Amino acid sequence: MAEAALLELPAVPPQGYPPLEREPAFDPARHLQLERPDRITTLAELGYGANEIAACPSDFGITSCFRILSDEGAAALLEVCRALAPYATSSGRIPRKVRGAVFQSKFLRDLCLSREVTDFLGEVAGLKLLPHSIPHHLGHINLNPLEVGQNVDKWHVDTLRVDYVLFVTDPATIRGGEFQFFKGTKHEIAELHRDGKAPPPERVVTPRIPGPGYAVLQQGNMVVHRAAALKSAGERITMVNGYVPRDAEFPDYNRFDQIYHADPAHVAASEYARHVAWTGRERLQAFIDQGIYTEDRAALADRLEKVADYLARAGADIRNAGAGKLEHFGDG
Numbered sequence: 001m002a003e004a005a006l007l008e009l010p011a012v013p014p015q016g017y018p019p020l021e022r023e024p025a026f027d028p029a030r031h032l033q034l035e036r037p038d039r040i041t042t043l044a045e046l047g048y049g050a051n052e053i054a055a056c057p058s059d060f061g062i063t064s065c066f067r068i069l070s071d072e073g074a075a076a077l078l079e080v081c082r083a084l085a086p087y088a089t090s091s092g093r094i095p096r097k098v099r100g101a102v103f104q105s106k107f108l109r110d111l112c113l114s115r116e117v118t119d120f121l122g123e124v125a126g127l128k129l130l131p132h133s134i135p136h137h138l139g140h141i142n143l144n145p146l147e148v149g150q151n152v153d154k155w156h157v158d159t160l161r162v163d164y165v166l167f168v169t170d171p172a173t174i175r176g177g178e179f180q181f182f183k184g185t186k187h188e189i190a191e192l193h194r195d196g197k198a199p200p201p202e203r204v205v206t207p208r209i210p211g212p213g214y215a216v217l218q219q220g221n222m223v224v225h226r227a228a229a230l231k232s233a234g235e236r237i238t239m240v241n242g243y244v245p246r247d248a249e250f251p252d253y254n255r256f257d258q259i260y261h262a263d264p265a266h267v268a269a270s271e272y273a274r275h276v277a278w279t280g281r282e283r284l285q286a287f288i289d290q291g292i293y294t295e296d297r298a299a300l301a302d303r304l305e306k307v308a309d310y311l312a313r314a315g316a317d318i319r320n321a322g323a324g325k326l327e328h329f330g331d332g
C-alpha cells in the first residue's frame with residue numbers, strides 16, 4: 001500500500017486565473033456542518049458485476065444527500081461562486097462552468113483541500129481519500145445555462161473516481177435543474193444511447209436536496225448522472241470537488257483524452273503530467289519504504305517495470321491527446 005501525502009497546488013499558478021479581489025475567509029468552525037448520509041447505493045445495486053467492483057477502490061456507488069456546509073458556509077460559497085461567474089467557459093457537455101477557480105479563490109481552495117472534509121468523506125466512502133492531484137478537478141463550478149430548457153450537464157460518467165456534487169444555490173427556489181442518476185450501469189446507458197433511447201423514467205433517481213450546502217458523494221466514473229435543465233429562469237449553482245484514493249497503487253483512473261477537451265491547452269497536459277509524476281513517485285516511495293531483500297528477481301523487476309510502464313503509457317496519452325471526442329450519453 002502506498003499511502004500518499006497531499007499534493008499541494010503548484011507554487012506557480014497557470015496564466016489567466018486572476019485572484020478574486022474580495023472574498024470571505026473560509027472558517028471550518030463556522031462554515032462546515034458535516035452530517036453523515038442515511039443511505040448508500042452500492043455498485044452491486046446499480047448492476048455492476050463482481051469483477052468490475054473488484055477493480056474499483058470501494059464498492060460504494062452514490063450516497064443519499066448529506067450536509068457539508070452550514071447555512072453561513074453555503075452563503076459564503078454562493079458569494080464566491082457569483083464572483084467567479086464572469087470566468088465561465090463552456091464545453092461540449094456543460095454550457096457554463098468555471099474550472100481552475102481554486103487558483104482564483106482562497107475560500108474555495110481551503111474548502112476543497114480541507115483535511116477535515118477529506119477525512120469525513122473517506123469515512124463515508126469506506127476509502128481513504130486525498131483531494132484530487134489535478135487542480136482543475138478541485139472546485140469545479142456548474143452554472144445554469146442562460147437558455148431555459150438546456151441541460152446543465154448531459155448524462156455522463158465523470159473522468160475521475162470520487163467526487164461530491166454540492167448545491168450552492170437552494171434547489172427549492174428553481175423549477176427543474178435536478179441532479180439525477182441512472183439506476184443502472186454505464187454499459188447499459190451506452191447501449192440505450194447507441195439505440196437513440198433515453199434512460200427509462202422508472203430507472204432515473206432524483207435525490208431530494210433539502211437546501212444549499214447539501215451534497216451527494218459518488219464514485220463518479222461508475223455512476224451515470226446528469227444535471228437537468230431549468231424549466232423557468234432562475235439561478236442554479238453546484239460545486240463538484242474531486243478526490244483520489246490515498247493508496248497510490250490503485251489503477252489510475254483519469255481520462256486525459258477527456259480532460260484535454262475540458263481545460264485550456266496550457267493547463268490540461270501540464271496538470272496531468274504533474275499528477276502522473278506524483279503518482280509514479282508515490283509508487284516508487286512505497287517500494288523504497290518496504291523490505292526489499294528477496295531472491296525473487298522477477299518480483300523486483302516487476303515493481304520497477306510497472307511504474308515505468310505507467311509513466312510510458314501516460315506519456316503516450318499526452319502525445320496523442322486531441323484526437324478523440326468528449327464522451328457523454330446525451331440529453332435524455
Ligand SMILES: O=C(O)CCC(=O)C(=O)O
Pocket residue numbers: 140142152153158165178179225226227238240
Ligand atoms: O451540477 C450537477 O448537478 C452535476 C454536475 C456533474 O455531474 C459534473 O459536473 O460532472
Ligand SMILES: [Fe+2]
Pocket residue numbers: 156157158220225
Ligand atoms: Fe458529473
